[in-house]
Amino acid sequence: MTREEIKKKVYDISDLPTLPDVLIRTNKLLEDPDTLLADLTKVIEEDQSITSKILRIVNSAFYGFSGKIKTISQAVIILGFNTVRNIMVSLSIIGTFPKDGDLELFDPMKFWQHSVGCGTIAKFLGEKVGIDQPDEAFVAGLLHDLGKNIFAQFFKEDFFEALKMAYEKNILLFEAEEEVLGSNHALVGQYLGKRWRLPANLVDTIRFHHDPSHSKIDQDLTSIVHIADVICRGMGAGTGGDNSIPMIEEASWKRFDLKVELIEQWLPELGEKVEMANNLFSM
């Protein structure tokens, strides 16, 4: 298949995973400058399940406001619209990840752990190096390999070939996908991100997480996720369907003035955070 054929197929799939209604309505409200806090909280609170999950997360050590936030409006006032929306997106994404699959070599649980791990590490790094919105880095990390889900669900046979090739030749899944499918999960994830109308910088991160220097919109976010992906693989947190580690682009590493010693120092805490996040965002 060619890139164009795959792109067309992805755009044509009628039963692509969808984001929940509450998120779509929230996003619409957030685009409207006249939206009042009360309108927003009403929409969210109508969905009791997401409301209780949001409150559980904002009150966990992950966000550090333990047991003080009792309502969505408090959460929005204390943490800001963006953070609450990012939590909603994260929770919504869980629902779009397949929980079981018959593809040998691609275990949905382990793939989810890779995504959560990468998100957690990206958020942590983002806080340490001081990027604009570290909790956006969490969402970006959760989403970065989104395209693999599309391959696993809608291009099963070819994807299986790519997985096999990645393990047999010990190359990156990304490269094996190019050989077998003529496209890759970064591109396919971008198509889905666009269909979902995700913010442009998130789509950009999905697209360029393997070559962040090509990112045109948000090099900070893309580079953080790129590095987090490598650390996540090194720590052995979940797996993304291959057993090889990509090279960190020099420009990304230098961008934040990172040091190997810092990573070494952070790893034990990262391990605990990843465990915490896996409990908090379990499927």
Add this chain to the structure above:
Amino acid sequence: MRRLKAEDLEEGMVLAEDIYRDGEILLVKKGAALTDSLLRHISRLGIPMVGIEGEDENPPPALDPEEIEKIKDAIEGELSAKFQRVSKNPLMSQLREVFFKYLLSVEMK
């Protein structure tokens, strides 16, 4: 000191290390005895492990050197596969060393 999982903590146990929230804000200093409300706080925060005064009742048997070598070999094997294609890059090889130490420390816990 022994390290216990949050769910194995009991009232009256004495903390052997400070508890931080998010690794930054000091919540409780070591030496404090666990109270019911502290226990609930710890579980709410999702803190996985807590250091407690006293000896482990059944300490894990010390690993014999042979066992440790086996663990090291396993980690080494895993990392050399993962890093095979980037082994010539200085940054990546330094990171590999760091991951090795980390993974070993996790295994030895």
